[in-house]
Amino acid sequence: MRVTDIMAKRMAFSFEIFPPKTDAGMEKLIGKDGVLDRLCTMKPDYISCTYGAGGGNVGKNLEVLDAVRLKTIGITHFTCIGNTREGIKQQLQAYLEHGIDHILALRGDLPFGWTGTGGDLHYATELVKFIRDTFGDQFTIAVAGSPEGHIQCRSLEADISFLKQKQDEGADFIMTQLCWDMDQFRYWMDAIRAAGITMPVDVGIMPVLDAKATINMALSRNGCVMPRALCEIISKNWIFDSPFAPTEAEASVAAKKASFKEAGIDYTIRLIDEYRVCGIAGIHLYALNQYEDVARLVRESGIKDF
Ligand code: FAD
Numbered sequence: 001m002r003v004t005d006i007m008a009k010r011m012a013f014s015f016e017i018f019p020p021k022t023d024a025g026m027e028k029l030i031g032k033d034g035v036l037d038r039l040c041t042m043k044p045d046y047i048s049c050t051y052g053a054g055g056g057n058v059g060k061n062l063e064v065l066d067a068v069r070l071k072t073i074g075i076t077h078f079t080c081i082g083n084t085r086e087g088i089k090q091q092l093q094a095y096l097e098h099g100i101d102h103i104l105a106l107r108g109d110l111p112f113g114w115t116g117t118g119g120d121l122h123y124a125t126e127l128v129k130f131i132r133d134t135f136g137d138q139f140t141i142a143v144a145g146s147p148e149g150h151i152q153c154r155s156l157e158a159d160i161s162f163l164k165q166k167q168d169e170g171a172d173f174i175m176t177q178l179c180w181d182m183d184q185f186r187y188w189m190d191a192i193r194a195a196g197i198t199m200p201v202d203v204g205i206m207p208v209l210d211a212k213a214t215i216n217m218a219l220s221r222n223g224c225v226m227p228r229a230l231c232e233i234i235s236k237n238w239i240f241d242s243p244f245a246p247t248e249a250e251a252s253v254a255a256k257k258a259s260f261k262e263a264g265i266d267y268t269i270r271l272i273d274e275y276r277v278c279g280i281a282g283i284h285l286y287a288l289n290q291y292e293d294v295a296r297l298v299r300e301s302g303i304k305d306f
Contacts (some may be wrong), residue, residue: 003202007200007202011280011282016050016286017035017287019052046075046102047071047073047075049068061076074102075100075102076095079106079117080108080127081117096135101138103142105142105171107123123162125162142202143167143175143199144177145176145188147181148177148184151222163197167197173199173202176203176284178217180218181227189201189279200280204284206286207294211234211239214226229267272303285297
């Protein structure tokens with residue numbers, strides 16, 4: 001079964017997880033009755049697993065995907081960073097041998113100070129072409145889409161034209177960068193369709209659960225816009241240093257974190273509602289290797305009955 005076959009029939013529903021760095025973290029994620037088992041009680045159509053730039057955690061990425069594969073379709077993220085053509089061929093062959101035939105083909109974030117990928121391929125377009133030329137139709141290929149434009153793009157138009165090129169090279173569907181700016185998202189959907197991009201769009205949703213993580217996800221990489229409503233939630237539950245207030249007591253910080261999470265869950269559910277009427281093909285929840293809050297989001301948003 002291919003993810004695109006599911007998307008042709010109905011909206012897909014999936015999770016993203018990441019390979020933990022420690023053995024204890026791995027046990028918590030993929031051990032018996034661990035987070036993965038519990039996430040799979042929600043019957044996701046697929047689960048994707050991130051790939052560390054430079055291939056640092058490839059072993060654990062494959063170990064996680066081996067566990068995913070027993071329960072649902074597994075998608076590996078994959079980047080060009082530091083990878084030679086031969087290295088890519090060998091790694092992708094290994095994925096196929098492990099039954100992983102879905103891939104998110106990425107360039108990867110360039111480490112600070114780098115001007116290129118340090119590998120043989122420079123852009124995701126080249127990686128998509130390489131995968132198709134080397135492996136034919138064995139892989140279903142997803143590619144990244146950035147509704148606000150990639151942080152390094154020279155213009156949104158240029159970024160969209162490269163997305164079209166990914167389709168022309170053989171990509172099958174789009175997985176989006178997080179985007180809280182719904183006006184921008186709707187504009188981008190119209191713009192990619194006008195550009196002849198017909199690939200289904202699977203929307204990546206970062207649950208708003210923690211103030212620090214939310215700010216980090218918005219600003220540490222991609223300069224994402226935070227709408228006023230989201231900024232208000234952060235302001236009303238401010239836990240960082242402030243020139244106008246004394247250092248907060250621990251109990252007060254804990255209460256604000258809990259209050260932030262409640263407001264953030266409500267915000268995320270409303271966001272999912274808005275996305276679902278934008279002609280998208282899937283909701284891809286960043287599960288952050290957690291179960292409880294993610295399950296609550298799924299249940300209360302009504303994406304899936306379980
Ligand atoms: P590209 O599509 O190659 O684009 C990179 C930049 O180059 C853009 O500005 C684009 O406009 C420009 N460009 C593209 N093609 C050309 C061309 N032919 N000529 C000139 N300019 C061009 N990173 C990880 O390291 N591991 C992960 O697991 C991971 N998972 C991700 C999951 C999702 C859903 C998303 C959206 C991103 C993920 N990333 C991950 C981050 C991703 O690697 C970065 O956003 C990276 O900086 C760009 O990757 P890309 O595939 O979008 O690059």
